[in-house]
Amino acid sequence: MGFWKSIFRVFGTTEPTKKNRLRPVPNQNGQIFFSTDRDIDVYELEELCDAVGWSRRPIRKVRKAIQHSFIVISMWEKRGTYSRLIGFARATSDHAFNATLWDVVVHPEYQGKGLGKALMKETIKSLRQADISNISLFADAHVVEFYRQLGFSPDPEGIKGMFWYPP
């Protein structure tokens, strides 16, 4: 149900709705769309995460995380009547000062085409529109350069990203 409902919300109208801020992006394959609808099919999302080698997570927790994220951005390719989830990003936030990005992913078949950049620009734009000025993330070593090109600074003024592990 979730899948079809989600697809309907994204592609069921010929005119982009303001709510979902749909905007087609030129692409050599098909048409690329962005959606901020959080009623996303979590199985399809986990399949996408699987494709980039992330470990599987309990569906119930993924659903809860999406529900409690400040923004959720999904990227879709539409070919005829079929549409496919090809990218995703979400952010937690205090709705006032900061937002932190999580689960930024682009399907391997769609990498290297500028779509990750487009997804991030869409995400930053959404956060700026929500008056968030402090956008942060934790980048794996091999994507630090990708984020740097988008305007992200590693360790600005000596600030260190740190993670807690049980002692």
Place this chain on the structure above:
Amino acid sequence: MGFWKSIFRVFGTTEPTKKNRLRPVPNQNGQIFFSTDRDIDVYELEELCDAVGWSRRPIRKVRKAIQHSFIVISMWEKRGTYSRLIGFARATSDHAFNATLWDVVVHPEYQGKGLGKALMKETIKSLRQADISNISLFADAHVVEFYRQLGFSPDPEGIKGMFWYPP
């Protein structure tokens, strides 16, 4: 109103309530209490942040940030009938996987007594009780060692904390 209401909730009962998880901690000055009540006096909080040299923030936004934080932990010293806000921490979260700490502060007069450590342990305990396993933060260079001693790792597996600034 907020201040007295908050104080009442923290100290108005002789028995600690489960909701606020009050727990007195031995201290040479007075009794130290922790509260998870988010109905905190934001002016007193900003005074505390002021004492450690942080720049002032719009009260309206501070209130909104507290309201949308996943947990809010305040630390109080009680001397007789008077109580004083001496520490604070809050975390944003997706309520499922991760939490990120913000605004961790201990009043300068109360630093170096193990109270920052106590505040952090209380915060981590709360997050663990909420089944959050991924706890992160962005540490200023001079407090990296403090957090390391509490079990936080800087840049684990090469992961970099990054911040976005407008180009």
